Amino acid sequence: MVSVDYSLLVQIVNFILLILILNVVLYKPIRGVLAKRREAIDGLNASIDASSAGVREREETFAAGIKEGRTRGVELKDALIDEASQEERRIVGEITSRAQEDLAAVREKISQDMVAVRESLQSEVDDFANAIGEKILGRAL
Structure with missing residues (x-):
């Protein structure tokens, strides 16, 4: 059987002291x-949260910059296409105008040449008619 005497008190004090010493x-x-x-x-x-927030912010800024750049690129491309189209229309108009002028000049030249040839042939028609008549009839007219 267990007897309760002063050794139990010593053990309790020892335990409390051990706990205090171990605590310190x-x-x-x-x-x-x-x-x-x-x-x-x-x-x-x-720090990780702050860095992640900074990275997200930079990614959003980067994505917005890319989107803005693409938008500006498309606008610039459209402007260049419009400008090129206008330039093409202008050049085609100039070429058409020049071609019309050249065609009119060529027609005028042909008309003048035709009048000159007609006049020169008109003066020679009698001579040609006599020569043909002589050949057909075989005698002089």
Whole structure:
């Protein structure tokens, strides 16, 4: 059987003393290290969150810049196409105008040449008619 005497009191005091000593020597330093580790982890998590937010913001800015650049590129391309189309119409108009002028000049030249040839042939018609008549009849007219 277990007897309760002063040794039990000594054991209780010994246990309490051991807990106090272990608390000072072991538990408080471990809790301090764990608290520092928790603070470091919390700081790193906050840093990660801040960096992630910065990265998201930069990605959004980058995406907006790309979208704006594409929009400006399409607008510039459309403007260049319009400008090229206008230039093409202008050039085609000039070429058509020149071609019309050249055609009119050629027609005028042909008309003048035709009048000149007609006049020169008209003066020779009598001579040709006599020559043909002589050949057909075989005698002089």
